[in-house]
Each structure stands twice: as structure tokens, then as C-alpha cells.
Amino acid sequence: MTDYNKEIIYTVKDRCKVCYTCVRECPAKAIKINNGQAEIIPSRCIACGNCIRVCSRDAKMFAFSIDKVKALLQGNQKVAAIVAPSISGEFTDISDYRHFVGMIKALGFDYVNEVAFGAELIANKYKEKLESKPPKPLISTSCPAIVSYVEKHHPQIIDSLIPVVSPMIATAKVLKEMHGDDLRIVFIGPCIAKKVEAAEEQFRGLIDEVISFVELRRMFSEKQLSEENVEPREFDPPVAGKGAIFPISGGMLQTVDLEEDFVKGDIVVAEGRRDIIEVLREFEEGYLEAKMFDLLCCNGCINGPGMSDSKKFFFKRKNISNFAKRRYDTIDLEKWQSNLNTYLQLKLDRTFEADDQRFPQPPGDDKIREVLKRFGKKEPEDELNCGACGYDTCYDHAVAILQGLAESEMCLPYTIDQLHEYITELDVSNQKLASTQAALKQSEKLASMGQLAAGIAHEVNNPLGVVIMYSHILLDEMDPTSPLYRDLKMIVEQADRCKKIVGGLLNFARKSKVTIDQVNVKKLVNNGLKTFMLPDNVELDIQVNASNPMLECDHDQMVQVFSNLFKNAVDAMPKGGKLSIIINEKENGDALEFLVKDTGTGISKDNLDRMFEPFFTTKETGQGTGLGLPIIYGIIKMHRGNIKVESNNNPENGPTGTTFYVTMPKKSGQKKEEAIDEQQPIG
Secondary structure, eight states, X not given: OOOTHHHHEEEOTTTOOOOOHHHHHOTTOOEEEETTEEEEOTTTOOOOOHHHHHOTTOOEEEOOOHHHHHHHHTSSSOEEEEEOTTHHHHOTTOSOHHHHHHHHHHTTOSEEEEHHHHHHHHHHHHHHHHHTOOSSOEEOOSSHHHHHHHHXXXXXXXXXXXXXXXXXXXXXXXXXXXXXTTOEEEEEESOSHHHHHHTSGGGTTTOOEEEEHHHHHHHHHHHTOOTTSSOOXXXXXXXXXXXXXXXXXXXXXXXXXXXXOTTTOOEEEEESHHHHHHHHHHHHTTOOOOSXXXXXXXXXXXXXXXXXXXXXXXXXXXXXXXXXXXHHXXXXXXXXXXXXXXXXXXXXXXXXXXXXXXXXOOOOHHHHHHHHHHTTOOSGGGOOOOOTTSSSSHHHHHHHHHTTSOOGGGOHHHHHHHHHHHHHHHHHHHHHHHHHHHHHHHHHHHHHHHHHHHHHHHHHHHHHHHHHHXXXXXXXXXXXXXXXXXXXXXHHHHHHHHHHHHHHHHHHHSOBOOOOEEEEHHHHHHHHHTTSOOOTTEEEEEEEEOSOOEEEEOHHHHHHHHHHHHHHHHHTOTTOEEEEEEEEEOTTSSEEEEEEEEOSSOOOHHHHTTTTSTTOOSSOTTTOOSOHHHHHHHHHHHTTOEEEEEEEOOGGGSSOEEEEEEEEESOOSSOTTOOOOBSSTTO
């Protein structure tokens, strides 16, 4: 055996888009996916070239031998080109076969011979084998990819391979007999596997180089050769007869007037990846009985990977049939038969060598089911068997993963599901980011307002203190019956109100201290409710859903938070409603979430964006200063918590009302009684 195919077929990684078509079309499963790239496994490869033929991106390529052929042509020894019979299917653009013979000779070849003659020799050898009534079924060996497939992947039936050389080797032996061993020979055809076959040790010295029709066309292009500028030439002897139809499915049988008889079932003809896999598997398992299996890895050699055009299959087939008929009608049959009888005396036998590349038996179903679960196939009904991964079934895909050939990500439905999950996660992340950005903007806004409020409060506080002091003195000295007493009392009340506003500004903007202690949240809620009178028309609902209702916080400041939220909720329900206070423990158990929910009139979206701005209030003039929520915001931030609000004021969108969500960490991260200083708590 040889590793020559290691240099023949390769992957151009920059072009590979991992569509898994090559995996699907490889009969030997000699392609593995590694880190998202398709790689050929040389030891398993049979060089059939299916991967080259089906790759629309030209990511699978084969090594060219043009330079080596040019070197041969420039040498001193004579060089013969032996041409596969499928050449008439390749050059459908040339009207007369003698023109492409002339073009090949114009490249510098001394002889141009038909491999079809070698095919006729081999077909006769096959016929002899059949007529000798062999004890076991026979497998044709004209296709080197089939031979390699049996040697590597069905070695237990290697004895069924007909020990006869291929038409290429037979033709080379004929020419060596005619012209001597010094003759150099180049095979030209549609088959990549011929490059591997020519390098086998048992055929050493027969074939010097192998080029495909693709390479031949490039050589024509480089020399600007066409049928218009060359002299038409005939093939050199020995000429072929019916052997020209050899590349068509069943052509070997027709060459020696045999045919596939479906009634007797003596001969089975199969071609293409799926059919040869199925035929050899069934033959190996004992389901098929026949005298001979005529197998071609491609759909006939006219569809080989070395053809320049993989389309127009039936048009090429018709061209080959017409060419074979014209040739047979014009040849000297007596001379042809004489040559055939002469060269049938050549030694045309060969040997085969098993190269077992079969994988060990797959592991038990338990391990396979584990792998199936890895790419979302938890139950048998999840196995779609869509084939998008390159394997016929999900089960085969799982086995390939265990064999190191495949990856879970090759499953398209699984990958799509994963993509949907990633999109959902990304959407959540985007929402969190948007919320964080909004909070950051709010913090920056409040920080600016805090600095302004601090400046105003400090400037106003001192003169306001003087006004309050003297207004109280005057009020105490004023006779209550005086007509000025009422006006002076109004001044005192409004001055006291100004003091509260300034005090609120200072609390909002100045450095604050948080005294940490362990507090039961039920106590916080009860103390917050005690700061105001709950109207009779408001229903109260308190729910504590926490296994550990203890919270590290500043009791007084948190009571201020909840009393403000509770009072705002009640004020939003002037006609009555329901106040719900719900305390939930977060999933990870390290935080508590407080929901303060009312069934009031709700808040418009425009007002929601301004809820925490200082001096902004939806209450009537004189009913609120607009500092309650900003102060709450600052206290919660000092406790390293978060606050958000949801509201609906449109009955068409559902029940109206507002819900405040306050999230507080159970552990403050500070020691008991330790002060937390924040320059700008609202930021």
C-alpha cells in the first residue's frame, strides 16, 4: 500500500465553509471535522474524488502533475499519452476526435493511444473468469477507488476482487511490449484515484505520470491549441473497438457481449457512492448472490472528478456511445482481433493487500445516547435524521463523534436552537445594559442636581434661620387679637415650610452616614405604616416570602424609605384601592426584593422618566416638595441596592396602578455600626 494519496487530495481551508457536503459524499468517511474545518484522513481515503466533485467552493483540490509531464516531454526518451475512453465525453466541444488527438500530439507526445484497447483486454479476462465458474462471486477491479475501498473498508471480501490489472495498466504493458521499456507513459483521464494506482509498488515503471482532463485543458490553453490550429491525427495502434464504451455504466459487459440479466441475477452492475456502499455491505452480509459485481465509484467514468464539466451527464454519455459506434464501424476488424489475441497473452494479473481501516465496534447504546443528548437529542423523537450534518442519521452522527470524526455543532437544528438561546441571552443583556445606561444617566443628572441643591441650601440656610427666629419672636409677642397676628402666623408657617424644604435639600445632597444593624423586614414595614393613617377605603395586603427575613441596614433610613413609598401609594388612590407589600427572597438567597404596589391612577411614561428628579412632583401645589423619591433613591444607593418603577395609567392596557421594586442585599458588606460615607449618595 502507499500513502501517495496524502499528496493527491487536500483542503484549501480559506475556501471551506463547512457545509458538510464532502462528509456526506465520502463513501469511506475519510473526512473529519476538526475545530470547524474539514480535514482528509489519508489512511482512510480511497482517492475517489467525490469530495472534489461536489464542493461548490473548490475547497477540495487535487495535486496537478503538469510540470512533471512537461519535464518528461523535454527529455530524450519517447513519451506516449494513453487516453481514457471517456475523452469523447470530455471534449464534446470538438467535432472530430482526430482534432483532440492532434492537439495532444502538438504538446510533444510521440504516441497517443486508447486505453479502450486495454479495457477490451480486461473485459475478455473478466469473461474468462466468469466462464471458469469461480467458487465465489467476483468484484471488478477496473476502478482503483473500488479496489482501495475493499482493501481498506471491506478487507474480509478481498478474495472476491478479480486479480486482473486495470485497463490503464494493461495498456501500459501493451505499449512497453511494442516500444520497449524505455518508453515513458502518461495516463490522461477523469480519475484522481489513477494517480494513486500508478504509484503502487507492483506497477512501478509502467506509468510515469497521471494527469486529469482538467490538467490537459490547461496545457492546451497554455500553448493556445485548438482544433483550428492543429493537424488532425489518428490514434496510434493498437486501435480499440467496442472498448470505447467502457466508461459508461455496464460498458465493460457490452465490450464482450455480456449483459446484466435481472432474471438470472448473475451480474450486478452498480455505480455511485450510495449504490456501491449498499452493494458491498449486502454482499458482505450475505444478502446478495451473483457471479460478478461490476462496480464504478463514480456514476460511470464520464462523471469523474477529473472532468472539467460535471454537468450534461446524458449528453456526454450519448457522445461516447456515438464515438464508439463510429470507431467500431471504421476499424479493421481483422487487425483489431489479431492484436487482441496477441496481447491477451501478456501477464495481466495483480495482487491485493488488505489495509484494514475499519473502526472498532461502536460503544454501547448508553454512551451513544449520552452523545445524542449533547446535541439536543434527548428522546428518539428528537432525532430528525435530516442529514444536514453529513451523516444519514443522528445515530450515525453520534457514532462519528465518538470516533473523533465529527463535532456536536455539525447538527444544524441543534445549532439553530443554540443560536436562538444566544439571541435571547443577548437580548436580556442588551436590556440590562439599556437599564444600566438609563440608571447612569439618572445618577449623573441627580449628582448635578445634588451639587446645585447643596449650594443653594447652604446659602439660604443661614438667612432663613434668622427670618424664622425673629418671626417666631414676633409671633410670641404679638397679641392674638391683633389684626396682624393672622398675617404674622402665615409668615411663620411658610418660613417653617421653607426650613423643611432646605432640610430636605441638605439630606439629599450632603454626606450621610448609614448605621448598619440586623433588622427584621417585618419590623421595617410595620414601622413605616405607623408614620401615617391608612384610610378605611384602602385594603392592605402584606406577604413575606423569605426563609430569612433579616436585613443588614440602617433602620431609621429604611423606615423613611418605606413610609414615603407607602404614603405615595395611598395618595395615588384617593378613591380607595389596594396596597400590596410583597417581600420576596431572590433566587440566590443573598438579596431581598420589596414590591410596593398600588391600584391607583398610575403614572404616565413621560413622568416615569422624571420620577427621581429633585422638585418634580405630580401632587398639587403645597402637597409635596418633590424631594421624597430623590431622597429614597439616595438612601437605597447608599445601601448598595436598586430601585425601579413600573406603572400603567391607561385602562386600555390593563389595570392601572404603580409598582416600586426595591432590591436590597442581605449583607451590607460593612461591619455593624460602621458608617458608610458617600460624597454623592444619589449617584
